Amino acid sequence: MDKYYEVLLKSQPFLGFSLEELRSVLEYLNANPVSYPKGSTVFNQGEKITHSGILLEGSVIAESVSYSGERRIIQTLHAGDLFGDVLMYSEHDPTPVSTIVREDSKVLLLDVNELMEKACNPLCRKALVNILHGLADKFWTLNRKIAYLSCNQMRSKIAMFLLDMQKRHNSQTFIAEYSREELASLLGVNRSALSRELSRMQKDGLISFYKSSFKIENLQKLRNCL
Amino acid sequence: MDKYYEVLLKSQPFLGFSLEELRSVLEYLNANPVSYPKGSTVFNQGEKITHSGILLEGSVIAESVSYSGERRIIQTLHAGDLFGDVLMYSEHDPTPVSTIVREDSKVLLLDVNELMEKACNPLCRKALVNILHGLADKFWTLNRKIAYLSCNQMRSKIAMFLLDMQKRHNSQTFIAEYSREELASLLGVNRSALSRELSRMQKDGLISFYKSSFKIENLQKLRNCL
DNA sequence: GAAACTATGTTGCTATAGCAACGTAAATTC
DNA sequence: GAATTTACGTTGCTATAGCAACATAGTTTC
Numbered sequence: 001m002d003k004y005y006e007v008l009l010k011s012q013p014f015l016g017f018s019l020e021e022l023r024s025v026l027e028y029l030n031a032n033p034v035s036y037p038k039g040s041t042v043f044n045q046g047e048k049i050t051h052s053g054i055l056l057e058g059s060v061i062a063e064s065v066s067y068s069g070e071r072r073i074i075q076t077l078h079a080g081d082l083f084g085d086v087l088m089y090s091e092h093d094p095t096p097v098s099t100i101v102r103e104d105s106k107v108l109l110l111d112v113n114e115l116m117e118k119a120c121n122p123l124c125r126k127a128l129v130n131i132l133h134g135l136a137d138k139f140w141t142l143n144r145k146i147a148y149l150s151c152n153q154m155r156s157k158i159a160m161f162l163l164d165m166q167k168r169h170n171s172q173t174f175i176a177e178y179s180r181e182e183l184a185s186l187l188g189v190n191r192s193a194l195s196r197e198l199s200r201m202q203k204d205g206l207i208s209f210y211k212s213s214f215k216i217e218n219l220q221k222l223r224n225c226l
Numbered sequence: 227m228d229k230y231y232e233v234l235l236k237s238q239p240f241l242g243f244s245l246e247e248l249r250s251v252l253e254y255l256n257a258n259p260v261s262y263p264k265g266s267t268v269f270n271q272g273e274k275i276t277h278s279g280i281l282l283e284g285s286v287i288a289e290s291v292s293y294s295g296e297r298r299i300i301q302t303l304h305a306g307d308l309f310g311d312v313l314m315y316s317e318h319d320p321t322p323v324s325t326i327v328r329e330d331s332k333v334l335l336l337d338v339n340e341l342m343e344k345a346c347n348p349l350c351r352k353a354l355v356n357i358l359h360g361l362a363d364k365f366w367t368l369n370r371k372i373a374y375l376s377c378n379q380m381r382s383k384i385a386m387f388l389l390d391m392q393k394r395h396n397s398q399t400f401i402a403e404y405s406r407e408e409l410a411s412l413l414g415v416n417r418s419a420l421s422r423e424l425s426r427m428q429k430d431g432l433i434s435f436y437k438s439s440f441k442i443e444n445l446q447k448l449r450n451c452l
Numbered sequence: 453g454a455a456a457c458t459a460t461g462t463t464g465c466t467a468t469a470g471c472a473a474c475g476t477a478a479a480t481t482c
Numbered sequence: 483g484a485a486t487t488t489a490c491g492t493t494g495c496t497a498t499a500g501c502a503a504c505a506t507a508g509t510t511t512c
Contacts, residue, residue: 086365116355119345128354129342135361139312142368149375150414152470154499180460188376190500195461197499211460211508378500380469406490416470421491423469437490455511462505470497480487 012134058105159225238360284331385451
């Protein structure tokens with residue numbers, strides 16, 4: 001267990017915990033790592049979820065199977081990532097997502113209902129609050145994505161994204177943490193069409209860029225794209 | 227206060243509460259209705275949110291002002307609706323949303339942090355769990371919306387929506403709770419273009435419809451649209 | 453350092469969906 | 483019940499963005 005403390009301290013539920021607090025709450029919850037061999041599943045589409053998981057080591061992906069039987073990868077999880085937190089609470093539908101183990105992995109299973117039952121314990125409350133924050137953050141991420149997708153001009157999508165980045169980095173020069181392909185996916189557009197529009201915006205003096213480094217050349221004009 | 231019990235029992239935080247439980251928890255939390263005159267705001271864009279609100283009577287809308295200064299209505303709230311629940315938890319950013327009072331309104335303010343502090347009380351826990359469920363539901367609503375928006379063929383969007391409805395109603399015949407305008411907005415398309423594509427799908431024998439009543443005529447073909 | 457691969461930029465073609473404008477039926481108002 | 487409004491369907495025009503195919507530069511592999 002000890003070898004995973006570092007990962008856990010960086011995971012959403014235990015942000016801000018001291019090592020002592022972490023030890024204490026894990027003992028109190030009687031939480032232990034579970035091994036999943038490559039190819040197994042942690043959650044299955046259609047199941048009812050009773051636990052959330054924190055990936056301690058290995059590799060897990062979340063995917064869903066569409067009506068037409070096509071598989072779509074929703075998320076690739078990394079060590080420290082919390083998954084299943086949203087699933088746990090939407091009891092109504094069974095989960096539309098499966099999590100599939102890509103390499104032998106260790107997962108810490110958290111029963112969030114138990115956490116709630118034990119909320120008299122301040123550490124459990126602290127973890128709960130952290131989980132709530134995480135949920136809210138995921139919510140806003142989705143909201144931004146919807147905002148991007150809702151623009152029906154590509155230039156608007158790009159402008160919105162760039163202005164978000166400017167706000168986050170508090171600078172008109174920044175490096176976006178996305179490849180072109182990923183950015184295209186985030187904005188819901190074709191990659192080559194994205195490249196074309198970026199070039200146009202550069203030609204129009206709105207921005208300049210090289211790979212993932214962007215500079216906003218004319219903030220006012222960029223805002224007018226919205 | 228008594229006159230609002232009915233509304234509160236139908237609000238997300240107090241679902242499944244008995245009248246006695248509701249009375250008890252409200253007293254315990256010392257929660258009272260607050261009056262907001264027409265034109266005032268409950269939350270202001272840029273503020274830090276410390277409470278969530280349950281609209282007891284009146285009319286409130288949530289809106290945000292974009293970079294370009296344009297106002298966009300995000301949501302129209304009705305009696306019993308919980309708002310600000312997501313906002314409360316994303317401490318990082320101040321809220322990007324304002325809630326504006328359209329008619330003289332009464333709002334019950336809930337300090338969810340207080341609810342968490344008092345989680346030793348089973349009723350407070352119950353309310354917290356309800357709020358979590360509500361959050362998760364909102365999350366899934368957004369997720370579906372993203373799924374719709376992500377299709378780049380209008381027919382795919384429509385098919386996905388109709389298949390969702392079929393699943394929910396458990397029937398190939400159903401009445402969608404959206405007007406054309408609203409449906410167009412949900413799918414992120416132009417209303418008239420939506421009408422056109424619906425007509426085409428009818429001509430192609432996929433569906434039939436009259437206003438908001440839909441019938442899936444060929445399930446397999448519809449699935450193939452995805 | 454040659455070869456293979458990957459990420460990104462460029463361009464022509466074309467289908468699609470936005471937009472505007474109009475028609476019609478139903479609902480609401482007085 | 484006439485008048486107004488609202489909701490929905492229809493259609494032509496056109497800009498836009500998807501797609502495919504290719505170019506190029508940078509990176510990795512051996």
